[in-house]
Amino acid sequence: MALLEIENIDVFYGDVQAIFDVSLSIEEGQTLAVIGANGAGKSTLLKSIAGLCTPATGEIRFNGERINDVPPHRRVPLGIALTPEGRRIFPSLTLEENLLVGAHTKRSGYWNLSTLYETFPLLADRKSRLGTNASGGEQQAAAIARALMSNPRILLLDEVSLGLAPVVVEQIYAALPAIVEQGTTVLVVEQDVNQAMKVSDRVQCLLDGRTVLEGKPSELSRERIASAFFGI
Amino acid sequence: MQWANAVVQGVILGGLYALLAAGLSLMFGVMRLVNLAHGALAIVAAYLGMVLVNKTGLPPFATLLIVVPVMALVGWVLQRTLLNTALNRQSLAPILVTFGLAVIIQNLLLEIFTADNQSIDVGSLAGASIQITPDIAVGVFPLITFIVGVLVIAGLQLYLAKTTTGRAMRATSDDREAAALMGIDHRNLYALATAIAIGLVGLAGVFLGVRTQFNPTFGDVTLIFAFEAVIIGGLGSLWGTLWGGIILGVAQVVGAQAFPSSGVLLGHIVFLLVLAFRPTGLFPKVVNG
Numbered sequence: 001m002a003l004l005e006i007e008n009i010d011v012f013y014g015d016v017q018a019i020f021d022v023s024l025s026i027e028e029g030q031t032l033a034v035i036g037a038n039g040a041g042k043s044t045l046l047k048s049i050a051g052l053c054t055p056a057t058g059e060i061r062f063n064g065e066r067i068n069d070v071p072p073h074r075r076v077p078l079g080i081a082l083t084p085e086g087r088r089i090f091p092s093l094t095l096e097e098n099l100l101v102g103a104h105t106k107r108s109g110y111w112n113l114s115t116l117y118e119t120f121p122l123l124a125d126r127k128s129r130l131g132t133n134a135s136g137g138e139q140q141a142a143a144i145a146r147a148l149m150s151n152p153r154i155l156l157l158d159e160v161s162l163g164l165a166p167v168v169v170e171q172i173y174a175a176l177p178a179i180v181e182q183g184t185t186v187l188v189v190e191q192d193v194n195q196a197m198k199v200s201d202r203v204q205c206l207l208d209g210r211t212v213l214e215g216k217p218s219e220l221s222r223e224r225i226a227s228a229f230f231g232i
Numbered sequence: 233m234q235w236a237n238a239v240v241q242g243v244i245l246g247g248l249y250a251l252l253a254a255g256l257s258l259m260f261g262v263m264r265l266v267n268l269a270h271g272a273l274a275i276v277a278a279y280l281g282m283v284l285v286n287k288t289g290l291p292p293f294a295t296l297l298i299v300v301p302v303m304a305l306v307g308w309v310l311q312r313t314l315l316n317t318a319l320n321r322q323s324l325a326p327i328l329v330t331f332g333l334a335v336i337i338q339n340l341l342l343e344i345f346t347a348d349n350q351s352i353d354v355g356s357l358a359g360a361s362i363q364i365t366p367d368i369a370v371g372v373f374p375l376i377t378f379i380v381g382v383l384v385i386a387g388l389q390l391y392l393a394k395t396t397t398g399r400a401m402r403a404t405s406d407d408r409e410a411a412a413l414m415g416i417d418h419r420n421l422y423a424l425a426t427a428i429a430i431g432l433v434g435l436a437g438v439f440l441g442v443r444t445q446f447n448p449t450f451g452d453v454t455l456i457f458a459f460e461a462v463i464i465g466g467l468g469s470l471w472g473t474l475w476g477g478i479i480l481g482v483a484q485v486v487g488a489q490a491f492p493s494s495g496v497l498l499g500h501i502v503f504l505l506v507l508a509f510r511p512t513g514l515f516p517k518v519v520n521g
Contacts, residue, residue, distance in 0.1 A: 050413060076415030088410035090403045100396070101403045105415035131406075150415065 001064055003028040003185050004049065004154055009058030011044050018044040019055075020209045028153070031176075031186040033200035033217075035193050037229060041209040042189040043085045046156045049187070050082035051075045063153075077105045079153030083160070087143040091132035095123060095142045098131055102149030109151025110182045116145040119175045137168035144172065154185040161192045173199060193225060207231045233367035238489040239482055240368055246461075246481030247378025248443060250474040251436040253458035254384050255429030261392075261468040262401045262425040263418075265319060265326050269333035271455030273430055276337060277303050277437025278446050279345055282352045292354045292442055300434045307430025311423040319422070334451060341448035349445040352438065377439045384432060385474045392470070401425055405468075460503040466513025475515055 002025040011019040019041045026032045036042050047053040049060060051072035060067050062078055070078070081102075090098050099113060117124035120141045126134060134142065140160060147155055161169040169192070176199050180186060190196035196203060197217040205213040205228040213220070213228035226232075256270045277299050284295040314333070318325040360372040392398035404411040404418050411418060440446065440454065457480065465476025480499050487498025506514060 052409065052413075071417075072409075072412040073415050073417045076413070082413050084410060084413060088407055088413075090406040090410065092406050093399065093402060097399055098403075101399055101411070101414050101416075104396075104400060146414070 002026060003063060004187070005059075005061040006045075006049070007059045007061070009048060009055035009060065011041075011048050011053050011055050013044075013053075018209055019048070021058075022206070022209070022211055023058075024204060024211075026154070026185055026187060028185050029180070029183050030202065031180055031188065031200045033196035033203045034187065034189045034206060035191070035196050035203060035225075035229065036206035038191070039208075040206040042206055043158055044209075045206070046082060046085075046158050046187070046189055049154075049156055050080060050084075052082075076150050076152075077107065079107065079151075080156070081147035081150045081152035081154070082156040083140075083143045083147045083158060085158040085162070087136075087139045089131040089134065089139045089142055089146075091130065093131055094128050095131060095134055095138065096127035098142050098146050099123075099127075099149050102146035105150050107151040111148040111151050113149075116148060119178045120145055120172075122171065136164050137171065140164060140168075141172055141175075144175070148179065148184075152184065154187060155179060157186065157188045159189055159191065161190060161195055169195065193229065197225075205229060233365075234489060235486065237368045238486045240364070240370065241374075242482030242485035243478050244370060244374045244378045244481070245485055246474075246478030247381035248374070248436075248439060248477070249381075249457050249461045249480050250477030251377065251381035251384055251432075251439060252454060253461035253473045253477055254381070254388060254436070254470070255432040256458050257462045257465075257468070257470055257473040258388060258425060258429045258432070260462065261470070262405050263319060263422050264405070265315065266330070267429075268327060268330040268455065269337060270330075270433060270458060271451035271453070272334040272337035272341075273303065273306070273433045273451075274437035274440060274454050274458075275341060275446055275448060275451040276306075277434040278352065278441030278450075279341060279350070280434075281438040281441050282350055285352055292352050292438065296435060296438055299438055300431045303434030303437075304427040304431030307433075308423045308427035310430070311426035312419070315426065316419050316422060334455070338448050338451055345448060347447050347449070349447050350441075351445045352441040354442050358442070373442060377443065380435070380439065381477065382474065384435070385470050388428075388432075389470045397421070397424065457499075460499065463513060464503055464506045466516040469513065469515050472513055472515030476513070479514070 004026045006024040008021050008023055009019060010017060010021060034042050034045060044053055048055055051070060055068060067075060122138060123141050123145055126138050160172055173195060188196060200217060203217055204211055207228060252274060256267060259265050259267050280299050281295045284290050284298060285292055314329055315326060318329040357373050361369045362372060363369045392402055400416050401421055404416055404421055408418050461476040461480050462473050464479050465472025483502040484495045484499040488495025
């Protein structure tokens with residue numbers, strides 16, 4: 001049984017439809033990358049899984065249970081954690097306090113302050129820095145670490161690379177194997193196709209809210225991806 | 233020496249204002265909610281304390297053991313029912329709801345207790361004072377009020393800075409949606425914050441009722457002084473609220489020394505000057521561990 005199954009969902013923002021009949025499925029322990037251009041509906045998809053958006057039709061099942069109507073704060077105890085677009089670090093809290101808030105649900109597991117400082121060395125040095133004063137890379141690392149503090153079964157990563165220098169993106173993605181090694185299922189949303197192909201077992205490409213291509217990175221040619229990505 | 237005395241008395245009075253303003257400051261800090269029923273609720277607590285003293289003969293300080301939990305419960309219920317709903321509407325809704333609440337409370341109190349002035353009797357403590365210098369004497373009860381005010385502010389600050397729940401409150405205040413992604417249910421947290429805030433209003437109301445005479449309309453001026461203390465100190469900053477209360481108290485007492493009968497007016501003028509030149513307050517928000 002797949003850990004997360006999405007079946008034919010439509011998602012709207014007011015009158016505007018952002019997702020059309022999208023389905024998706026991830027086995028436990030797998031890493032899936034959802035790629036697509038700006039406005040393809042990638043973030044909306046993640047928000048629907050985390051509970052910040054509710055699909056108008058279709059079903060989202062986690063561990064076999066329908067979760068369409070479960071509010072976001074109840075999905076965290078189930079083992080769903082989202083690192084949101086724009087990081088959303090709490091600005092008036094220190095980075096360490098941000099991490100501690102991530103442990104609010106007290107789910108136990110491998111991840112705690114010390115294992116996370118090991119995995120994200122750049123956070124260890126900056127833990128007493130206020131969120132608002134942290135650099136983009138520090139904020140992104142803290143946002144991922146904060147999500148991991150809930151020891152999720154599935155980690156949803158939204159646009160990790162956005163607005164960061166390539167060196168920093170490398171640093172942050174370097175932590176991904178350690179996360180996957182713990183058996184955590186990972187769903188990454190990326191505009192950076194190369195990065196997405198490198199880290200994932202499977203890729204799903206969205207265009208204007210619809211799935212246009214999916215498959216294993218090794219089986220997809222650059223041309224097919226480019227045409228799916230841009231719709232040409 | 234008269235002036236030094238005025239400053240000392242002003243500082244002490246400021247402790248009462250800070251005590252009255254602590255709950256208002258907390259509610260604004262945590263959920264950006266301006267509770268216009270704050271003063272009215274303080275007067276409810278004063279009446280509650282008075283009734284308990286008169287009917288049961290309890291010593292005034294002992295009534296706190298009943299008044300504070302009762303008011304905290306009132307706060308919790310208010311938040312879970314009216315205020316959480318109001319906060320989900322547009323930004324004017326909470327202000328209108330709490331304003332309406334203030335009007336209803338005031339009229340209910342008038343209906344039950346009439347408009348006569350009342351006070352809570354603390355016996356000999358009311359007149360007791362300590363001579364500090366030949367020219368300066370401090371009332372024992374006002375001094376206790378001041379100390380309680382400082383302890384309340386310090387305790388709240390410590391609670392927000394050091395406890396798990398306090399941290400969750402600060403996180404929710406920063407970004408409610410991101411807090412939900414951490415598994416935090418803001419409705420529970422808000423109810424807890426309001427319970428604490430209104431419990432503290434209960435504490436402040438009893439102290440107010442001992443210190444001065446009150447009647448049902450007294451909630452308005454209580455709200456204004458508390459509000460001025462919060463604004464002078466800086467919205468959302470608890471230490472700022474303490475300083476705001478002290479500055480307001482000193483302005484009023486020193487003002488009355490200079491222009492008898494215009495003390496309160498001078499307090500308002502200081503408030504307006506702060507609002508005009510430092511609209512974020514003198515001690516803008518710094519809440520961290």
